[in-house]
Amino acid sequence: MAGSIKNVAVVGASGNVGKDVVQELLNAGFSVTALTREGSTSTFPANVVSKKVDYQSVESLTSALDGQDAVVSTIATPAIGSQLALVDAAVAAKVKRFIPSEFGVNTRIIAGTPIGDILQGKIKTVDYLVSKSQENPSFTWTGVSTGLFFDRGLKYGSIGFDKKSKTATIYDSGNEPVQVSNLSFIGRAIVAILSQPDKSANQYLSIASFNPTQNQILEIVEAETGEKWKVERASTAEEKKIGVEKLSKGDYSAFSNLLRGRLFTDGANLAAKGENSANDLLGLKEEDLTATLREWLRG
Numbered sequence: 004m005a006g007s008i009k010n011v012a013v014v015g016a017s018g019n020v021g022k023d024v025v026q027e028l029l030n031a032g033f034s035v036t037a038l039t040r041e042g043s044t045s046t047f048p049a050n051v052v053s054k055k056v057d058y059q060s061v062e063s064l065t066s067a068l069d070g071q072d073a074v075v076s077t078i079a080t081p082a083i084g085s086q087l088a089l090v091d092a093a094v095a096a097k098v099k100r101f102i103p104s105e106f107g108v109n110t111r112i113i114a115g116t117p118i119g120d121i122l123q124g125k126i127k128t129v130d131y132l133v134s135k136s137q138e139n140p141s142f143t144w145t146g147v148s149t150g151l152f153f154d155r156g157l158k159y160g161s162i163g164f165d166k167k168s169k170t171a172t173i174y175d176s177g178n179e180p181v182q183v184s185n186l187s188f189i190g191r192a193i194v195a196i197l198s199q200p201d202k203s204a205n206q207y208l209s210i211a212s213f214n215p216t217q218n219q220i221l222e223i224v225e226a227e228t229g230e231k232w233k234v235e236r237a238s239t240a241e242e243k244k245i246g247v248e249k250l251s252k253g254d255y256s257a258f259s260n261l262l263r264g265r266l267f268t269d270g271a272n273l274a275a276k277g278e279n280s281a282n283d284l285l286g287l288k289e290e291d292l293t294a295t296l297r298e299w300l301r302g
């Protein structure tokens with residue numbers, strides 16, 4: 004049993020997903036402590052305690068986690084490997100729940116694929132959490148796959164829609180449902196997990212704000228703007244090929260190509276729906292796709 008959780012340490016609390024996680028935790032009444040690197044210039048809301056840590060030192064991390072009930076890691080992708088020391092520190096500090104920095108593809112099903120090679124630090128972290136929770140029943144974990152960050156992805160072009168030029172890049176038929184989550188929705192999922200920790204102990208969960216197809220997004224943005232958008236056709240097979248070539252040369256920008264090649268492929272069947280979705284378990288309602296797209300178009 005995970006027991007009740009009040010004090011939450013957030014790692015990477017000033018980051019893209021960290022900011023929304025902190026805001027939703029504060030809204031829900033949790034006490035939040037941000038762990039931040041020595042020399043970091045990150046800033047945090049006034050009611051967040053911040054502690055400088057050395058991610059190489061289990062001792063420094065254990066001392067920073069004293070009195071914390073949960074750790075939510077939203078640490079940057081390049082620092083994913085630091086999480087093993089963080090897990091050791093969490094166990095030593097008697098933390099009850101550890102949520103690792105996943106927040107993307109379901110890393111439980113990618114071992115042995117090119118994407119799995121790039122994300123092996125995430126896979127190792129969850130494997131390590133599984134083994135630590137088996138050794139220490141009072142130490143539990145929850146992994147969260149969110150799919151693509153949707154509101155942020157629209158803003159920075161990773162969803163394939165450019166509102167300035169009114170151009171959509173549609174991969175394959177454009178009919179595959181794709182798991183996506185808005186950042187505040189991810190924050191609310193973390194709140195739901197920590198509010199009722201027993202429901203999600205030692206589980207890897209997939210959530211989604213919604214699972215739109217590219218053609219559904221196109222239809223909505225055309226209706227909202229009252230204009231036909233230019234459509235550029237692209238192939239996921241080509242994206243995969245480019246990704247594998249880049250990866251063979253040690254170029255990790257391969258990740259974006261491989262991701263598009265994986266998620267938009269016809270028949271990929273990776274949506275977080277029905278049995279593949281933990282939205283119901285966490286009491287999360289699907290969000291309004293049109294409202295999210297409208298907000299982006301107006302912004």
Ligand SMILES: NC(=O)c1ccc[n+]([C@@H]2O[C@H](COP(=O)([O-])OP(=O)(O)OC[C@H]3O[C@@H](n4cnc5c(N)ncnc54)[C@H](OP(=O)(O)O)[C@@H]3O)[C@@H](O)[C@H]2O)c1
Pocket residue numbers: 014015016017018019020021038039040043044045077078079080081082104105106107108149150151152153156
């Ligand atoms: N699904 C998606 O579309 C998507 C998109 C982007 C990211 N993600 C995933 O979401 C998680 C969080 O990513 P994010 O983009 O939110 O993180 P981020 O904004 O890039 O970084 C979060 C924080 O990590 C801390 N950090 C610690 N060590 C670091 C290092 N060596 N280099 C840089 N920062 C370091 C920094 O905080 P301090 O300065 O306070 O130490 C930084 O503000 C990752 O697992 C990532 O793979 C998913």
